[in-house]
Amino acid sequence: MENILVLTHTDGSALTKASLEAVAAGQELAARLSAPLSIGVVGAPEALNAVAATGAKFFAVSGEAFTQARYSTDAAALEALCRATQATIVLAPGSSRFARVAAGVAARLGGFVDTHITALSGDSAVEASRWFYRQRVEAVLARASRPWILVLDAGSRTPYAGAPGTAAVAAVAVDAPATRTTVTGLRAPEQGQQTIRPDAKLLFVAGAGWTKKQPDGQIHTDQAAETILGFLRATSASLGSSKSLVDQGGEGNSVLPFLTHMNQIGQTGATPRHPKGLSTCCHGEEPHVVGWRFIGERRAISLDANCGWTRGKADVVYIADAFQVVAKLNALLEAGK
Numbered sequence: 332m333e334n335i336l337v338l339t340h341t342d343g344s345a346l347t348k349a350s351l352e353a354v355a356a357g358q359e360l361a362a363r364l365s366a367p368l369s370i371g372v373v374g375a376p377e378a379l380n381a382v383a384a385t386g387a388k389f390f391a392v393s394g395e396a397f398t399q400a401r402y403s404t405d406a407a408a409l410e411a412l413c414r415a416t417q418a419t420i421v422l423a424p425g426s427s428r429f430a431r432v433a434a435g436v437a438a439r440l441g442g443f444v445d446t447h448i449t450a451l452s453g454d455s456a457v458e459a460s461r462w463f464y465r466q467r468v469e470a471v472l473a474r475a476s477r478p479w480i481l482v483l484d485a486g487s488r489t490p491y492a493g494a495p496g497t498a499a500v501a502a503v504a505v506d507a508p509a510t511r512t513t514v515t516g517l518r519a520p521e522q523g524q525q526t527i528r529p530d531a532k533l534l535f536v537a538g539a540g541w542t543k544k545q546p547d548g549q550i551h552t553d554q555a556a557e558t559i560l561g562f563l564r565a566t567s568a569s570l571g572s573s574k575s576l577v578d579q580g581g582e583g584n585s586v587l588p589f590l591t592h593m594n595q596i597g598q599t600g601a602t603p604r605h606p607k608g609l610s611t612c613c614h615g616e617e618p619h620v621v622g623w624r625f626i627g628e629r630r631a632i633s634l635d636a637n638c639g640w641t642r643g644k645a646d647v648v649y650i651a652d653a654f655q656v657v658a659k660l661n662a663l664l665e666a667g668k
């Protein structure tokens with residue numbers, strides 16, 4: 332019989348959203364396989380109170396050394412949790428913190444790891460789905476190797492949301508390994524400057540059209556920047572871009588200063604997950620649209636009635652000037668505040 336362990340970590344004092352998604356996945360899998368479920372946390376044991384109602388067994392590795400994300404301490408903590416629970420199937424959230432140690436932990440345990448898992452299925456055996464070839468081919472994997480660590484893509488399921496309680500947490504002792512890295516503090520972009528927001532309900536994509544000559548024969552980059560930032564401020568949407576737009580910086584052309592290659596969506600960019608997406612001034616070519624695989628509802632504003640979006644890639648296409656449409660939207664959002 333399988334023995335399931337969900338690994339979690341905190342952001343401050345609470346479990347992260349991706350950790351709660353992994354808990355939901357573990358609970359569902361354990362019920363389907365009639366297998367025992369354990370939940371382990373690296374960090375504050377009391378964070379597990381949020382998932383007390385799962386009826387799982389609870390384990391924690393805590394202490395000063397384990398409060399910070401760091402390869403050596405995180406890998407030691409996860410290895411200890413896996414050994415303490417004798418888990419055969421280990422589910423881990425695909426956070427940057429756990430994604431970087433999962434393979435190392437699997438190697439230490441003599442197990443196997445698969446990443447970017449988007450779904451778990453199978454009635455008697457565990458089957459894990461992931462996408463290959465830039466989200467074009469979906470594969471279902473099964474393995475005989477145990478322990479099998481499955482790193483779950485964040486955003487691919489609804490987070491666990493049971494009533495909090497009091498979890499009886501068993502402490503797992505780990506000798507903190509020698510560290511070379513000392514965390515002296517955190518530096519993050521100021522709130523509002525960060526335009527990539529994985530948890531946003533809406534993805535707003537800017538295409539190269541924003542920096543192209545407009546019907547008056549002029550380019551209006553400043554106006555484009557102001558309009559896009561105004562929309563982001565009003566909606567808290569996440570900002571994506573086409574490759575053409577972010578590439579322009581290297582060609583010495585007029586660019587939007589807040590865009591980097593991190594914003595790029597597509598075959599050579601990101602494949603984010605948002606319930607809705609709005610594409611503006613973008614042609615909707617396949618290498619770009621493949622990055623929209625997991626966007627629930629797609630809308631586009633383009634001047635070109637023959638663009639890729641109109642050829643079946645968007646649910647709704649507005650053949651219109653995005654400068655005018657987004658300015659009008661901003662005005663309506665402002666008025667509706």
Ligand SMILES: Cc1cc2nc3c(=O)[nH]c(=O)nc-3n(C[C@H](O)[C@H](O)[C@H](O)COP(=O)(O)OP(=O)(O)OC[C@H]3O[C@@H](n4cnc5c(N)ncnc54)[C@H](O)[C@@H]3O)c2cc1C
Pocket residue numbers: 537538539540541543545572573574575576595596597598599600601611612613614615616617618619622632633634635638651652653654
């Ligand atoms: C190997 C490979 C990998 C690639 N990977 C990626 C990738 O990961 N991501 C990606 O995005 N691309 C990728 N590309 C490039 C991709 O094929 C396209 O070239 C790119 O997406 C085009 O960007 P765009 O639509 O913003 O620009 P353009 O093709 O220049 O389109 C601009 C659009 O804006 C419209 N427009 C202009 N003004 C307005 C206005 N006022 N209102 C409304 N619409 C307006 C125009 O009508 C036009 O349709 C890749 C290409 C290759 C070969």
